[in-house]
Amino acid sequence: MDRAQAPSPAAAPLSPPAVAADSTATPVASLRGAALSYGDRVLWQDLDLDVWPGEFLAVLGPNGSGKTSLLRVLLGRQQPTAGALTVLGHPPRRGGRHIGYVPQQKSLPAHTMLRARDLVRLGLEGHRWGLPLTPGTARRRVDELLESVGATSYADVPVGRLSGGEQQRVRIAQALATDPRILLCDEPLLSLDLQHQRTVTALVDRRRRTASTAVVFVTHEINPVLGLVDRVLYLARGGHRIGPPDEVMTTSALSRLYGTHVDVVRVHGRIVVVGAPDAVPVHHPTGGPNGGGRP
Amino acid sequence: MTPGAESGGGLAARGEDGIWQQIFNFDQYGELLGLVHGSLLAGALLGLVGGLAGVFVIMRDLPFAVHGISELSFAGAAAALLMGVNIVAGSIVGSLLAAAAIGMLGVRARDRNSVIGIIMPFGLGLGVLFLALYQGRAANKFGILTGQIVAVDTPQLSWLVGVSAVVLTALALIWRPLTFASADPEVAEARGLPVRGLSLGFMVVLGLAVALCVQIVGALLVLALLVTPAAAAARLTASPVLLPVLSVVFAFVAMEGGILLALGSAIPISPYVTTLSFLIYLGCRLVGSRRARRARPAAVAGSLPDGVKVDT
Numbered sequence: 194m195d196r197a198q199a200p201s202p203a204a205a206p207l208s209p210p211a212v213a214a215d216s217t218a219t220p221v222a223s224l225r226g227a228a229l230s231y232g233d234r235v236l237w238q239d240l241d242l243d244v245w246p247g248e249f250l251a252v253l254g255p256n257g258s259g260k261t262s263l264l265r266v267l268l269g270r271q272q273p274t275a276g277a278l279t280v281l282g283h284p285p286r287r288g289g290r291h292i293g294y295v296p297q298q299k300s301l302p303a304h305t306m307l308r309a310r311d312l313v314r315l316g317l318e319g320h321r322w323g324l325p326l327t328p329g330t331a332r333r334r335v336d337e338l339l340e341s342v343g344a345t346s347y348a349d350v351p352v353g354r355l356s357g358g359e360q361q362r363v364r365i366a367q368a369l370a371t372d373p374r375i376l377l378c379d380e381p382l383l384s385l386d387l388q389h390q391r392t393v394t395a396l397v398d399r400r401r402r403t404a405s406t407a408v409v410f411v412t413h414e415i416n417p418v419l420g421l422v423d424r425v426l427y428l429a430r431g432g433h434r435i436g437p438p439d440e441v442m443t444t445s446a447l448s449r450l451y452g453t454h455v456d457v458v459r460v461h462g463r464i465v466v467v468g469a470p471d472a473v474p475v476h477h478p479t480g481g482p483n484g485g486g487r488p
Numbered sequence: 489m490t491p492g493a494e495s496g497g498g499l500a501a502r503g504e505d506g507i508w509q510q511i512f513n514f515d516q517y518g519e520l521l522g523l524v525h526g527s528l529l530a531g532a533l534l535g536l537v538g539g540l541a542g543v544f545v546i547m548r549d550l551p552f553a554v555h556g557i558s559e560l561s562f563a564g565a566a567a568a569l570l571m572g573v574n575i576v577a578g579s580i581v582g583s584l585l586a587a588a589a590i591g592m593l594g595v596r597a598r599d600r601n602s603v604i605g606i607i608m609p610f611g612l613g614l615g616v617l618f619l620a621l622y623q624g625r626a627a628n629k630f631g632i633l634t635g636q637i638v639a640v641d642t643p644q645l646s647w648l649v650g651v652s653a654v655v656l657t658a659l660a661l662i663w664r665p666l667t668f669a670s671a672d673p674e675v676a677e678a679r680g681l682p683v684r685g686l687s688l689g690f691m692v693v694l695g696l697a698v699a700l701c702v703q704i705v706g707a708l709l710v711l712a713l714l715v716t717p718a719a720a721a722a723r724l725t726a727s728p729v730l731l732p733v734l735s736v737v738f739a740f741v742a743m744e745g746g747i748l749l750a751l752g753s754a755i756p757i758s759p760y761v762t763t764l765s766f767l768i769y770l771g772c773r774l775v776g777s778r779r780a781r782r783a784r785p786a787a788v789a790g791s792l793p794d795g796v797k798v799d800t
Contacts, residue, residue: 319668
């Protein structure tokens with residue numbers, strides 16, 4: 194399988210981005226020669242990637258290119274087929290409180306009998322067994338979190354009655370409940386309008402600037418996060434390319450990655466990719482690369 | 489009293505006092521009340537168990553599973569009746585088998601519904617077979633399907649108390665992770681919760697709860713205790729504290745009210761319980777929809793806390 198690999202040393206993953214000014218910083222997640230494949234189909238391989246504290250890394254690529262699977266690997270829910278991986282200095286463990294997770298935007302079902310504040314509270318202590326013992330402390334923390342995303346006014350509204358944008362704000366408060374050092378976002382902007390896309394990305398961006406939380410942001414659309422990302426990991430056809438958006442989102446880089454001519458055009462500060470082959474034919478085995486179906 | 493005499497009495501009563509006298513009869517009520525304190529205790533327990541387990545039945549969208557489990561619970565009880573062993577134990581075995589099968593074969597909602605649809609008639613058929621082979625009192629047969637109250641004796645009551653204690657302890661232990669896994673499985677899994685294990689665990693708890701309810705309200709009407717009260721409560725509130733409390737109160741009122749109303753009559757308890765349960769649901773629906781019509785104060789969509797810079 195032909196693979197487009199990062200050609201220049203400038204794009205080598207070892208160079209920390211500008212945000213991690215502290216040169217002694219250690220990466221929060223580190224992959225070496227990592228690969229993931231389902232049977233014959235290679236999603237990605239030879240992936241060397243360091244994610245630094247405070248970094249905003251966007252993961253792009255067509256459907257079925259293994260973006261969501263990469264998050265599953267970082268969460269310890271899936272083993273890479275090859276290579277070494279550490280998260281916060283250890284092999285990934287399931288359910289660390291230091292990893293926040295914002296799932297794909299999709300409406301919570303109507304029979305979800307929870308209010309916005311309850312969803313946040315689950316992020317805080319939903320993993321604990323037994324009945325809650327310190328309700329006062331938890332309530333105050335939940336109030337703080339809701340306020341920090343501007344969701345106080347609908348804290349007591351059932352989540353099923355919130356709009357998609359409101360739900361995603363609550364989701365971010367939920368993911369930040371345990372004060373994580375890594376924030377993994379899986380297409381959090383899907384089906385949000387422009388205003389809400391901006392709100393959600395601004396909240397994520399503030400978190401990494403104020404708390405040095407690393408952000409791994411899976412998206413199929415770079416423009417909403419273009420002004421914020423430090424680096425892009427572009428996955429396609431079993432290959433990948435890592436680097437600042439200006440290096441990765443170019444006609445030559447993406448053409449090599451896709452193995453066919455792709456035009457990358459900049460229009461009014463937005464990036465338009467023309468001619469990229471659509472989703473690779475996907476034959477998911479059980480629990481395939483994207484987990485659940487896409488809307 | 490033999491079944492024949494019972495129905496004869498019923499016919500006579502219909503002739504003299506009319507049908508209402510047959511449905512609501514409070515003659516010698518005080519004396520009767522003294523006889524059923526065991527049933528009232530059982531009813532209170534079932535209200536607690538049904539109300540609490542029902543919260544997750546609604547949240548996990550499992551009403552059909554409850555129905556499926558109850559049919560196999562019926563088959564288990566009928567088998568126990570035929571073999572002359574403990575009926576509660578029989579219905580628990582049936583319930584647990586069904587719950588395990590549904591839990592393991594039906595992970596996704598669509599698979600689950602077909603699994604239930606396949607198991608249910610099989611269970612019901614087995615139950616009918618066992619009852620047809622049974623040579624004892626007809627009232628015993630009827631009781632498994634439609635419920636009974638006076639039949640709650642001391643050994644049966646201690647079974648009910650023991651199993652209820654197991655169910656309530658298990659629910660208290662898994663309450664928070666189960667809420668997380670039910671409402672928000674993706675994030676719960678990302679936080680390392682054993683979502684599938686919790687799902688199976690809850691099916692076992694649900695199997696026990698169904699087996700308990702079958703004893704009193706009968707296999708056909710378990711939904712009135714395990715679904716309706718929680719669904720009614722969900723019409724009024726989404727608070728994780730108030731919802732289970734209301735659900736328990738509703739199940740308790742339906743159960744105890746049903747027992748007290750059924751006491752003097754010759755009719756099984758189940759219509760009283762199901763009717764009360766349904767009326768409570770109707771009331772909650774009415775109140776809930778009136779409340780929903782008053783729209784919530786519009787949130788200021790663009791408002792963001794200080795320090796958040798929106799990129800334009």
